[in-house]
Amino acid sequence: MLTIQRLTTRSPQFQSELDRLLAFESGQDAAIERTVEDILIHVRHDGDAAVLEYTKRFDRLDVDTMAQLELPIASLHTALDKLPQIQRDALEAAAARVRAYHEHQVMQSWTYTEADGTVLGQQVTALDRVGLYVPGGKAAYPSSVLMNAIPAKVAGVDELIMVVPTPDGVQNELVLAAAAVAGVTRVFTIGGAQAVAALAYGTATIPQVDKIVGPGNAYVAAAKRRVFGTVGIDMVAGPSEILVICDGKTNPDWIAMDLFSQAEHDELAQSILLCPDAAFIDAVTASIHKLLPEMPRREVIEASLGDRGILIEVRDLDEAIAIANHIAPEHLELSVDQPEVWAARIKHAGAIFMGRTTCEALGDYCAGPNHVLPTSRTARFSSPLGVYDFQKRTSLIQVSEQGARTLGKIAATLAYGEGLQAHARSAEYRIITD
Incomplete structure (x- = not known):
């Protein structure tokens, strides 16, 4: 029978247990x-x-x-x-x-x-x-x-x-x-x-x-x-991830299926639920066992949830937000009241799905934002794929005669300080005197 790891933030070992379960080594064979x-x-x-x-x-x-x-x-x-x-x-x-x-x-x-007439800018191509x-x-x-x-x-x-x-x-x-x-x-x-x-x-x-x-x-x-x-x-992506923050008011079948939606990708995928209501976590667990037998990819889901799934009881939603920012998940569902308020406090996530009717699967196919997202906690420093990944920025610099006088002196002083005489002389040549 499927057993999913269950944690509580009240445990002194919570952080070490969480980090152990989050750890994923790509294991470059x-x-x-x-x-x-x-x-x-x-x-x-x-x-x-x-x-x-x-x-x-x-x-x-x-x-x-x-x-x-x-x-x-x-x-x-x-x-x-x-x-x-x-x-x-x-x-x-x-x-x-x-x-x-x-x-x-x-x-x-x-x-x-x-x-002074100097023109600076950026050319996008x-x-x-x-x-x-x-x-x-x-x-x-x-x-x-x-x-x-x-x-x-x-x-x-x-x-x-x-x-x-x-x-x-x-x-x-x-x-x-x-x-x-x-x-x-x-x-x-x-x-x-x-x-x-x-x-x-x-x-x-x-x-x-x-x-x-x-x-x-x-x-x-x-x-x-x-x-x-x-x-x-673009990136070297790890296994799929979903983190659901729920206040305990959503249909537990919905939450169970949302966890399945990433677990069915891969045995290494990770599905996590954060909730302050222990009874609701029990209800989601019951939904998981009820719905799992009807899933065509049952074996993959079972392996994923059994090995890397986590159900976490938190003290409150404030604590859930702090944990979510630590995890920096690929997909984050905010299945709560006033999701926009809580979303403003999320610093690290590939994509945020706001509200009970916004399941992650919609983002995979047709919501509009890109589904190519950072995984394995890389949302701490990277972003979804987008148009900006296919554009380059080139700096534009056109220094006026007056600007050359001012900038030439500054550049020459710094260049001499670095011991780069050709840099300094090049700048000094452009110091045009009356």
């Missing part, structure tokens, strides 16, 4: 790292030939040329046209909401002019080309296509190169339809570390990108870590 290193080197040296070799080995696709692994853009629109109308409507509605939200994030260039990794096989997430591709298009990225493995040639029509809706430029049916390498280094067929985004397995994550610096990456 040495064998995976060696394999990925070999793949990256091979693709960097041999390009298309290496990609073809790995695609044959891992995806069982035996083709002669890379051209056979590129899908015509027309096939994406064909997939969209073939969708049942209810699926197409849902996909397009979700895309429209994601696009509308992210349009608010677009950064604009700006300048200002100082009294989009990345030229972005690579989007989309899982294939059993893990097919059209929602991730929308969440990764649409912000890039809103930012003004010209080319969006999607890679998606198709083991045994099996294509996911919903993923292809999502690519059509999101405006993907090119699609290659490749995956794994070899796809990351191709995007990072470029081959004769696949152009080098500026940034790689999108989720993947341990090999993909290891490859992204290794190519960072050659290209940008």
Whole structure:
């Protein structure tokens, strides 16, 4: 029978027990790292030939040329046209909401002019080309296509190169339809570390990108870590997380299912409930046992909740907020009265879901904000994926003659202090005298 770890903040050992349960080591497997290193080197040296070799080995696709692994853009629109109308409507509605939200994030260039005529500012430009990794096989997430591709298009990225493995040639029509809706430029049916390498280094067929985004397995994550610096990456995400703060007034079945919604992702996912009402925690526990047998992914949920799930009795909601800020969860549900009041006190969370009717699942698909969020407590210093991840900022500096007199003296003084005479002389040359 499933047993979920239950804690109370009144225990002297609470903090140490909590930190033990929160601890997650990605456990970068040495064998995976060696394999990925070999793949990256091979693709960097041999390009298309290496990609073809790995695609044959891992995806069982035996083709002669890379051209056979590129899908015509027309096939994406064909997939969209073939969708049942209810699926197409849902996909397009979700895309429209994601696009509308992210349009608010677009950064604009700006300048200002100082009294002496010196102009300073910031010029905002989009990345030229972005690579989007989309899982294939059993893990097919059209929602991730929308969440990764649409912000890039809103930012003004010209080319969006999607890679998606198709083991045994099996294509996911919903993923292809999502690519059509999101405006993907090119699609290659490749995956794994070899796809990351191709995007990072470029081959004769696949152009080098500026940034790689999108989720993947341990090999993909290891490859992204290794190519960072050659290209940008979005993040290396850990297992999914949800933290629910509830005052005990929500239907316990709702809370149980919200905990399931992340637990069903992965055995390593973490679901946590904070509540000041011990009787309500009992009710949620009863709901978990009642609802679990009907879940198709019961075994995954059971493993996740049994190993990493936590039910925490807190003294009050103030204490719950403090604990939530310590945990810095990927997803935070505030299932309480006046959630906006409590939300203002949250400093660290990937996304905050406010109110009893706002379940995390809505954010995964169609609310509008991005579902690519920081995990493993990285919300303490990082943010959701957004348009700003696909734009760059360049400083603008135009110093007037009068400004050169003032700034030249300041710069020269500091440069001499650092022992950099050429810097100082360069600034002094611009000190124009009457």
